[in-house]
Amino acid sequence: MQVYDVVVLGAGAAGMMCAFEAGRRGKRVLLLDHGDRVGRKILISGGGRCNFTNIHAKAENFLSENPHFAKSALAGFTPAEFVALVEKHGIKYHEKTLGQLFCDDSARQIVAMLEKECAEAGVVTRCGVSVGAVRTHVSEARHGAPTFVVETSTGSFECGAVVVATGGLSIPKMGATAFGYELAKQFGHNVIEPRAGLVPLVFGVKDHERWCDLAGVAFDVVARAEMQTQRMLRGAKVPNFKERLLITHRGVSGPAVLQASSYWRPGGTVVFDVAPGQEVLRPLQARSSGRDWDALYAALRGVLPQRMAERWVRARADAGAGDWTNAGLEQMERELHAWAVKPDGSEGFVKAEVTVGGVDTNELDARTMESKRVPGLYFIGEVVDVTGWLGGYNFQWAWASGVAAGRALGHGE
Incomplete structure (x- = not known):
């Protein structure tokens, strides 16, 4: 020996x-x-x-x-x-x-x-x-x-x-x-x-049908995993990650998503601010501004890729939005800064870094x-x-x- x-x-x-x-x-x-x-x-x-x-x-x-x-x-x-x-x-x-x-x-x-x-x-x-x-x-x-x-x-x-x-x-x-x-x-x-950590997240059927045909679209977000075990973190603050999000054929990836994925647990949500640091719809509250779907799309085009802006407008319309009062616009603004997604899972150890x-x-x-x-x-x-x-x-x-x-x-x- x-x-x-x-x-x-x-x-x-x-x-x-x-x-x-x-x-x-x-x-x-x-x-x-x-x-x-x-x-x-x-x-x-x-x-x-x-x-x-x-x-x-x-x-x-x-x-x-x-x-x-x-x-x-x-x-x-x-x-x-x-x-x-x-x-x-x-x-x-x-x-x-x-x-x-x-x-x-x-x-x-x-x-x-x-x-x-x-x-x-x-x-x-x-x-x-x-x-x-x-x-x-x-x-x-x-x-x-x-x-x-x-x-x-x-x-x-x-x-x-x-x-x-x-x-x-x-x-x-x-x-x-x-x-x-x-x-x-x-x-x-x-x-x-x-x-699995630093891993792409996979959408459930509903979110997959709504977003995944936009595969390849990328934009800057602030991402945060909403659900975590307090025992694991011992009260530590869950960090926000300001980086790129990428829509994939199965869900979302990109640096922001990979970062948040390490803190995400099954059953939890990930929240994305898709217009970090910006008040996108404030101009629509001006008296001279149009208040309709076209105006919303024009405002979103300033912060999101065209295809994502179009889809966001459609998703809001499908959800019954369309209150063009100041209060309604403020609600739509809040939604831009808190897009909550509940992943169905992750890509697992095969894709985990x-x-x-x-x-x-x-x-x-x-x-x-x-x-x-x-x-x-x-x-x-x-x-x-x-x-x-x-x-x-x-x-x-x-x-x-x-x-x-x-x-x-x-x-x-």
Whole structure:
């Protein structure tokens, strides 16, 4: 049986980061992945250019049943520190919008950077390896100290610590599995029910018939999920997201919808302000203004694409609107700023960019990512109940949680 100090399960963003941080500190590290190569999700991120961090990342940009958990790791490894690593490797990058940083060239550069750091730190990386079981063991090699045995398709490995960086359930075609959650449960951990996050939403029959023939129409909105579990957020305010909405053949997508989807639960509604910051119908209240459907359409054309403006007018007419008094116009104005949609569901893990939920953070040390139940067992990255917003936040959590665990492992005996 081969012996290592640390075995990291999952060679994605968090796993590779943790591996070389521990390796730098003199630990013998084995990095395993069941896929045919490392960093597969990194390669497809950001349209192939990898939105590798967000310069504004802080704990309030993350969703968790414990909204304070991410603070320590994020403070311990900041976006500026990852940017410094990127610059060290000569990778050119740019800010797109809202603090999102992308490679100028290709996501392959980020993967190559992580591979090089692992190699220089002496990390042994093996891909195409399936993990069958992880169990505790009393080690003669470690003078009777409790340790782990990782049984794989290529043999068994003994180690003092196991780091679970196996990711969530999003994008199953990239090899996503529930292995990390099953392992956590095996060792007595609670797992917050995983669900699809940053995912398009699907309309029910009525809304589908009314809107989905407008597929491809996009416009700016402010989106907010109306229904959420207070236990999950512990009273935290559900954020508004001012970004683009895209109507699809099945419902709605676009950055605003993806952001709100992480907070949405089945049975809840999502509310869209389709004319943020504007009083669209105020001109119609002037005495000289026309007050009819044509005037309403003309006003809407100033804030919405033509096809959406036409459909909005038709929907209001079908709903029996048509009170052209000041009070009636004010009601129509309120409707523009509170278009409430009750999705029938989401596109699921197949289209989700991340998994919301995961290993309960109440059972992990926020500074080290180590299990409070099982010494030497660590959970990092997407498998943990910490989910970032769209725009580089989830990568920053991967880097920061990986560094936290790697440094803690490096300080061990």
